Amino acid sequence: MLEIKNLQVTAEDKEILRGIDLSVNKGEVHAIMGPNGSGKSTLARALSGHPEYQVTGGQVLFEGRDLLDMDPDERAREGVFMAFQYPVEIAGVNNAYFLKAALNAKRKHQGLPELDAMEFMSLVNDKAKLLEIDKSMLSRAVNEGFSGGEKKRNEIFQMALLEPTLAILDETDSGLDIDALKLVANGVNAMRSPERAFIVVTHYQRLLNYIVPDFVHVLSGGRIVKSGGKELALELEQKGYGWIEAA
Amino acid sequence: MSTSTETIEQLATREYKYGFVTDVESETIPKGLNEDIVRLISAKKNEPDWLLQWRLKAYRLWLTMKEPTWQNVKYDPINYQDIVYYSAPKKRPALNSLDDVDPEVKRTFDKLGIPLEEQKLLAGVAVDAVFDSVSVATTFREKLAKMGIIFMSFSEAVQHHPDLVRKYLGSVVPHTDNFFAALNSAVFSDGSFVYVPKGVRCPMELSTYFRINAKDTGQFERTLIVADEGSYVSYLEGCTAPMRDENQLHAAVVELVALDDATIKYSTIQNWYPGDKDGKGGIYNFVTKRGLCAGRRSKITWTQVETGSAITWKYPGCILQGDGSIGEFYSVATTNNWQQADTGTKMIHLGKNTRSTIVSKGISAGHGQNTYRGLVRVGKNAVHARNYSQCDSLLIGDKCGAHTFPYLEIRNTSARVEHEASTSKIGEDQIFYCRQRGLPTEDAVNMIVSGFCKEVFRELPMEFAVEAQKLLSVSLEGSVG
Ligand SMILES: Nc1ncnc2c1ncn2[C@@H]1O[C@H](COP(=O)(O)OP(=O)(O)OP(=O)(O)O)[C@@H](O)[C@H]1O
Numbered sequence: 001m002l003e004i005k006n007l008q009v010t011a012e013d014k015e016i017l018r019g020i021d022l023s024v025n026k027g028e029v030h031a032i033m034g035p036n037g038s039g040k041s042t043l044a045r046a047l048s049g050h051p052e053y054q055v056t057g058g059q060v061l062f063e064g065r066d067l068l069d070m071d072p073d074e075r076a077r078e079g080v081f082m083a084f085q086y087p088v089e090i091a092g093v094n095n096a097y098f099l100k101a102a103l104n105a106k107r108k109h110q111g112l113p114e115l116d117a118m119e120f121m122s123l124v125n126d127k128a129k130l131l132e133i134d135k136s137m138l139s140r141a142v143n144e145g146f147s148g149g150e151k152k153r154n155e156i157f158q159m160a161l162l163e164p165t166l167a168i169l170d171e172t173d174s175g176l177d178i179d180a181l182k183l184v185a186n187g188v189n190a191m192r193s194p195e196r197a198f199i200v201v202t203h204y205q206r207l208l209n210y211i212v213p214d215f216v217h218v219l220s221g222g223r224i225v226k227s228g229g230k231e232l233a234l235e236l237e238q239k240g241y242g243w244i245e246a247a
Numbered sequence: 248m249s250t251s252t253e254t255i256e257q258l259a260t261r262e263y264k265y266g267f268v269t270d271v272e273s274e275t276i277p278k279g280l281n282e283d284i285v286r287l288i289s290a291k292k293n294e295p296d297w298l299l300q301w302r303l304k305a306y307r308l309w310l311t312m313k314e315p316t317w318q319n320v321k322y323d324p325i326n327y328q329d330i331v332y333y334s335a336p337k338k339r340p341a342l343n344s345l346d347d348v349d350p351e352v353k354r355t356f357d358k359l360g361i362p363l364e365e366q367k368l369l370a371g372v373a374v375d376a377v378f379d380s381v382s383v384a385t386t387f388r389e390k391l392a393k394m395g396i397i398f399m400s401f402s403e404a405v406q407h408h409p410d411l412v413r414k415y416l417g418s419v420v421p422h423t424d425n426f427f428a429a430l431n432s433a434v435f436s437d438g439s440f441v442y443v444p445k446g447v448r449c450p451m452e453l454s455t456y457f458r459i460n461a462k463d464t465g466q467f468e469r470t471l472i473v474a475d476e477g478s479y480v481s482y483l484e485g486c487t488a489p490m491r492d493e494n495q496l497h498a499a500v501v502e503l504v505a506l507d508d509a510t511i512k513y514s515t516i517q518n519w520y521p522g523d524k525d526g527k528g529g530i531y532n533f534v535t536k537r538g539l540c541a542g543r544r545s546k547i548t549w550t551q552v553e554t555g556s557a558i559t560w561k562y563p564g565c566i567l568q569g570d571g572s573i574g575e576f577y578s579v580a581t582t583n584n585w586q587q588a589d590t591g592t593k594m595i596h597l598g599k600n601t602r603s604t605i606v607s608k609g610i611s612a613g614h615g616q617n618t619y620r621g622l623v624r625v626g627k628n629a630v631h632a633r634n635y636s637q638c639d640s641l642l643i644g645d646k647c648g649a650h651t652f653p654y655l656e657i658r659n660t661s662a663r664v665e666h667e668a669s670t671s672k673i674g675e676d677q678i679f680y681c682r683q684r685g686l687p688t689e690d691a692v693n694m695i696v697s698g699f700c701k702e703v704f705r706e707l708p709m710e711f712a713v714e715a716q717k718l719l720s721v722s723l724e725g726s727v728g
C-alpha cells in the first residue's frame with residue numbers, strides 16, 4: 001500500500017533523508033528505530049506533507065497514487081494519519097468540535113453523508129469505550145493544558161475516530177507511564193486489521209512487547225541501515241546502535 | 248512539492264461582497280463645510296432653534312480645534328471642504344409605510360440581507376435602516392410602542408420627543424469632547440434613538456443598519472439610547488459601504504445612558520469597506536462611543552467585531568458613576584492587507600464598588616496594524632473598584648503588527664486592577680496539525696481564529712454570532728497561502 005523509493009528530503013537546505021526505501025503492505029506493522037536526529041520524525045513529516053520539508057528526490061506511492069503530489073489535508077482525507085511527537089495546542093477550539101470537523105471533512109471526501117452531533121457523539125462513545133479513554137478530554141480545547149500523556153492519548157483517540165488506512169505514530173510512547181503505554185498499545189492493537197498498516201517510530205523495545213511489529217528498521221544518518229524482524233529490536237536493546245553504524 | 252510553496256505570508260485578493268453601488272436619485276448638498284451648510288442641514292430636518300444653536304456652537308468650537316495625531320495610524324490629511332455632508336435618497340419616505348421607500352433602496356437592503364418587510368425579518372429583531380444621511384425605515388415600531396419603547400430615527404425623535412432628546416443629547420459625549428465629536432455635533436444627519444421606560448425589558452434585539460452609498464459623502468450619525476430604571480435593552484449596529492478608490496469619512500457619536508438597575512448591551516459588527524489589497528480606498532471610521540452608568544447597579548456592555556474600514560479609531564467606554572455599576576468591553580478587531588486599527592476602551596470608575604472587564608482580541612494579517620489602547624481610571628471616591636483586562640494579539644504572517652498601550656490611573660488604594668496581555672503567531676504548526684487531520688487551510692485558519700475570539704463571540708446576540716464568525720473568515724480570506 002505504501003511504496004517509498006529512494007526518498008530524499010531536506011529542511012532549510014539541510015540534507016536529512018538520503019535515500020529511503022521502504023515498502024509497507026496492508027495489515028503490517030513496521031517499527032522504525034534509530035538514534036536521535038537520525039531522521040525518523042522527518043520521515044513521518046515528509047510522508048504527511050509538512051511544508052517545512054522539501055522532497056528533493058525519490059518517489060512515494062500510496063495505494064498506487066503519487067502521495068507527494070497531494071496536499072497535506074488531501075493525504076489525511078485519503079487515509080494517512082500521523083500521531084505527532086509533539087501535538088500542538090489550539091486555544092479556544094473545542095476538541096469534539098475539531099474532531100467532528102475533521103471526521104466530516106474526510107467523510108465528505110469519501111462521498112459519505114456528514115455526521116450530525118448525535119451520530120458523532122455515539123461514535124465517540126464507542127471509541128472511548130474501546131480505548132478506555134476519559135471523555136472529559138473532548139469538552140476541553142484541543143490539547144490545551146493537556147499533560148504530555150493526555151496529548152498522546154488524544155492523538156490515539158483521534159486515530160481511532162478517523163480510522164486511517166496508514167497510521168504513522170511518532171514516538172507516541174515517550175512520556176507515557178506504564179498504564180498509559182498499555183492503553184495506547186491496546187488501542188493500536190484493537191485497530192490492527194488486514195486493511196490497515198502502521199508505522200511506529202519508537203526508541204523503546206518496551207512498546208514493541210505490546211505492539212508486536214512485523215518488521216523493524218533502523219534509521220541512521222538519513223538511511224535505513226538495517227531491517228529485520230521483531231527480534232532486531234531486542235538486539236538493539238542489548239547492543240545499542242553502535243554495532244550497526246560501525247558495520 | 249506543491250505544499251512547500253504555501254507560506255503564511257502569501258496574500259491573495261480578498262473579496263468584499265457588499266461593495267456594490269445603488270443607483271438611486273439622491274438629494275445632495277454641495278461639498279464643503281461652513282455655517283450655511285450647518286444651517287441647511289438643520290433646516291432640511293426642520294429642527295427647532297435650540298438644536299440649530301447647539302450645532303452652531305459645536306461648529307464654531309470645531310473651527311478652533313486640531314485634528315488629533317496621537318493615535319497609532321497613518322493617513323493623508325483629510326480635506327474637510329471636499330466632503331458632502333448631506334445626501335439622501337430623493338424620494339423622502341414619510342416613514343409611515345414601507346411603500347414610500349424607494350424600491351432601489353429597499354432592494355439594496357434586501358441584497359445586504361436586511362429585508363425591511365417585518366414579516367421577512369429575523370424574528371425578534373427590529374431594524375432602523377440608515378441610507379447615507381437619513382433613516383429610511385424602522386420596523387416593529389408599533390409593537391414596541393405598545394410597551395412604551397421608543398425606537399425611531401434620530402430626526403423623528405427630535406420632532407416627537409424633543410424633551411427627551413434635549414435632556415440627554417451631549418450629556419455623555421459633549422460637543423467639546425474631541426475634534427470628531429465636535430464635527431459630528433455640527434453636521435450629524437441621522438441615526439437611531441431608543442428609550443426604554445422603567446421596568447421594561449425590551450423583547451427584541453434592536454438594530455440599526457448603516458449604509459453609505461453616495462460618492463464623496465461622509466456619514467455622521469448620532470445614536471442615543473436611554474434605559475430607564477430597571478429596564479433592559481440589547482442593541483446591535485451593522486454597516487457596509489461600496490468599494491470606492493477614495494477614502495470616505497464616517498464620524499459617528501453614540502451615547503448610552505443607563506439609570507438605576509438598567510442594562511444596555513451594545514453590539515457592533517463593523518464591516519465598512521476596508522480598501523483594496525493595495526490599500527486604496529476604504530472608510531475612515533473615527534467614532535466616539537461612550538456609555539454612562541448613571542444609576543446604581545446599572546450595567547453597560549460593549550461588544551464589537553471590527554473587520555472593516557481602512558482605519559478604525561474608537562474607544563467605546565463606560566463612565567461608572569452609579570455605585571455598584573458594571574462596565575464591560577469585548578472586542579475583536581481584525582486588520583488585513585493595509586488596514587489599521589487603533590481601538591480599545593476607557594473605563595472610568597467614579598462610584599463605589601464599580602467593576603469593569605476588558606477583553607480585547609486583535610488579529611493582524613497582511614500589512615495590517617492593530618493597536619489596543621485602553622484606559623482604566625479609578626477616581627478617589629471609587630472605593631473597592633475592580634478591573635480585569637485581557638489583551639491578546641494574534642499575528643498571521645510577519646509583515647503585520649500588534650501594539651498594546653494600557654494606561655492606568657489609580658487614585659484609590661482599595662482598587663484592584665489586573666492586566667494580562669499576550670501576543671502569539673498563528674503557527675505553521677497549528678495549521679499543519681489541522682491539515683493533517685483533513686481540514687483545508689482556510690478552514691484551519693478560521694477554526695484557530697474563532698477559537699482565539701471565543702470569549703468575545705459568546706457575548707454577541709445568538710443571531711449575530713454566526714454572522715460575525717462568517718465575516719471574520721471573509722475578512723481574513725487569503726491571508727494564509
Ligand atoms: N525543520 C527543520 N529544519 C532544519 N533542520 C531540521 C528540521 N527538522 C529536522 N531537522 C534536523 O534533521 C535531523 C533529523 O531530525 P528528526 O527530527 O527527523 O530526528 P529524529 O530521528 O526524529 O530524532 P529524535 O529521536 O530525537 O526524535 C536533525 O539533525 C534535526 O536537527
Ligand SMILES: [Mg+2]
Nearest residue numbers: 040041042085
Ligand atoms: Mg523525532
